[in-house]
Amino acid sequence: MSVDILEIKGLTKRFGGLAAVNDVSFSVREGGISGLIGPNGAGKTTIFNLITGVYKVTSGEVAFAGKRIENLEPYKIADLGVTRTFQNIRLFKNLSVFDNVLTACHMSAKYTIPEAILRLPRFRREEKLLADKARGLLEIMGLADRMDVQANNLPYGLQRRLEIVRALALDPKLLLLDEPAAGMNPDETEQLMRLIMDIRDRFTLSVLVIEHHMDLVMGICEHIVVLNFGQKLAEGTPDEVSVDPKVMEAYLGSSGGTAC
Amino acid sequence: MDMTYIQGILMLAGINLIAVLGLCLLTGFTGLFSFGHAGFMAIGAYIGALMTVPPSTMPGSIGGLGLPFIFGILAGGAAAGIVSWFIGRITLNLKGDYFCIATLGFGEATRLILNNVQTFGGARGWPGVPQYSTVLTVFVVDVIAVLFLANLVKSRHGRNMIAVREEELAAQIAGVDVFRYKMIALxxxxxxAGVAGVLFGHYMTFIQPKMFSMTKSTELTIIVIFGGLGSISGSVLGALVLTALPELLRxxxxxxxxxxxxxxxVIMISRPKGLMGGMELSPAGIRKIRAERRARLALKEEAAREAASGGRS
Structure with missing residues (x-):
């Protein structure tokens, strides 16, 4: 029996009178790939924003590796090892690919501002380490030959990939991917699926992914949570979920059950 | 032309440069606009003068502590820094334009307080500040200011500030304590700005609240934008050009x-990203420009090849 790295209990978020997320509970297994699916406006991204501290939780609990993280500042949650990508890509657009990753590596160095200003030995030593780490990550992820390209000049698919590399630079234990395959053709989606599985194994982390591409979700997720109107509709393995009548009706039913 | 005249212009440019460099970090690298930095200059100028002006001997003259110049510089900078911490605590949670307006309020409030509090001469100003600023002191402070800033910007702390400018939300998710880095930049x-104020006061030998009006704040921000946001060399060029220009136009x-x-x-139209447009005139900066150009060309070539092969199939 493996452990749950992320446990969500009774999570609720209200915007005024609207409950965007209402009493949702689920957990993510350590080392697993879990999927979060549901029609548009079901509250998937809101849940990501709640986990990462971008929104304040109205009520409920979010526990990461046994530690309560709701109401922590986003950067502290990132510090603990939870990071994410965005539905609409948010790179540091005017910086080079290398600098995007180098910036995110910052937590691997501990030198202080006076040490930086005076260029003391620790600054030089740790800067070199950071640069090596960024270069290494880019090599593993196949972006090394584009290191000097300005991020917003990258082709779309690679921008998504760069966002994942930037997230990996934080040495996360839990990676949240918000529609990583949005706007990708079947070929690219296929590549992305392999990439996600590869990342999970190579960096030994857990993944929670929001996605609309059913092939991707059914192909790589071991566990799927289905949301509708801010509430959990169903939960289980891909096989269980795809035959669940409630899910069929709310989500897959309309597209003719292609997922099976 | 007269040597002292040229020296005067150079010193003014050098003094402006110090304040501009600070603003370059705040506006150019961290992305926060300020229209109140003349207020910090004023604080620096008055506290600096308080340190160096000899103790009062006659009734009616305003006395200080009569300490050496270095104490004036340190105290002026420190005082401005401490005040900015309080201001930051209150205002840095404000978004974009609102922060900008808050700084404007701070700058004007500082000037009006100095205008109305008679301890330092009020609106009549404070004469008799010793003439300690020389071309050498200004130059030395400039060099230190540039070096410190360049080192800071090239460190992880500087990169975190740039991340805040580029994409605040992504910076947060990447573990950057946005508030803290905004505070550090401020x-x-x-x-x-405080140090610039001290040098300014000890160059003019007379300080008056009027000198630190919103016009001064705006001038500093214009220089930063003119030089190019996110470029230290741009700020240096901008400070030199825009301080000397009014004199050349006499x-x-x-x-x-x-x-x-x-x-x-005219210059802003021909170079919309400012003189340097975020680039640096340094060996590393030039390497970077060339690497980026190469990368851009390679990308274009690849796209062209793909288009050609796609057309054939």
Whole structure:
């Protein structure tokens, strides 16, 4: 029996009178790939924003590796090892690919501002380490030959990939991917699926992914949570979920059950 | 031309440069606009003068502590930094334009307080500040200011500030304590402005609240934008050009400032990203420009190849 790295209990978020997320509970297994699916406006991204501290939780609990993280500042949650990508890509657009990753590596160095200003030995030593780490990550992820390209000049698919590399630079234990395959053709989606599985194994982390591409979700997720109107509709393995009548009706039913 | 005149212009440019460098960190690298940094200059100028002006001997004259210049510089910078910490605590949670307006309020409030509090001479000003600023002191402070800033910007702390400018939300998710880095940028910029104020006071030998009006704040911000946001060399060039320009235009007499404005507009139209446009005139900066150009060309070639092969199939 493996452990749950992320446990969500009774999570609720209200915007005024609207409950965007209402009493949702689920957990993510350590080392697993879990999927979060549901029609548009079901509250998937809101849940990501709640986990990462971008929104304040109205009520409920979010526990990461046994530690309560709701109401922590986003950067502290990132510090603990939870990071994410965005539905609409948010790179540091005017910086080079290398600098995007180098910036995110910052937590691997501990030198202080006076040490930086005076260029003391620790600054030089740790800067070199950071640069090596960024270069290494880019090599593993196949972006090394584009290191000097300005991020917003990258082709779309690679921008998504760069966002994942930037997230990996934080040495996360839990990676949240918000529609990583949005706007990708079947070929690219296929590549992305392999990439996600590869990342999970190579960096030994857990993944929670929001996605609309059913092939991707059914192909790589071991566990799927289905949301509708801010509430959990169903939960289980891909096989269980795809035959669940409630899910069929709310989500897959309309597209003719292609997922099976 | 007279040597002291040229020296005067150089010193003014050098003093402006210190304040501009601080603002360059805040505006150019961290993305926060300020229209109140003359307020920090004023704090620096008055506290600096308080340190160095000899104790009062006659009734009616305003006395200070009579300490050496270095104490004036340190105290002026520190005072501005401390005040900026308080200001930051209150205002840094404000978004974009609102922060900008808050700084404007701070700058004007500082000037009006100095205007109305008679301890330092009020609106009449404070004469008799010792003339300690020399071309050498200004130059030395400039060099230190540039080096410190360049080192800071090239460190992980500087990169975190740039991340805040580029994409605040992504910076947060990448583990950057956005508030803290905004605060650091504000404090550093205020210390720089404070030091500039001290040097300014000890160059003019007379300080008056009027000198630190919103016009001064705006001038500093214009120089940063003119030089190019996110470029230290741009700020240096901007400070030199825009301080010297009004002097070069003296021939136009009363039309001088009109031509000054026109010149700034022309340059901004021809170089919309400022003189340096975020690039640096340093060995590393030039390497970077060339690497980026190569990368861009390679990308274009690849796209062209793909288009060609796609057309054939």
């Amino acid at each position: 404090i550093v910029s205020a210390v720089y 021939a136009f007499d009363i039309w001088r400032l009109v031509f000054y404005g026109a010149a700034v507009i």
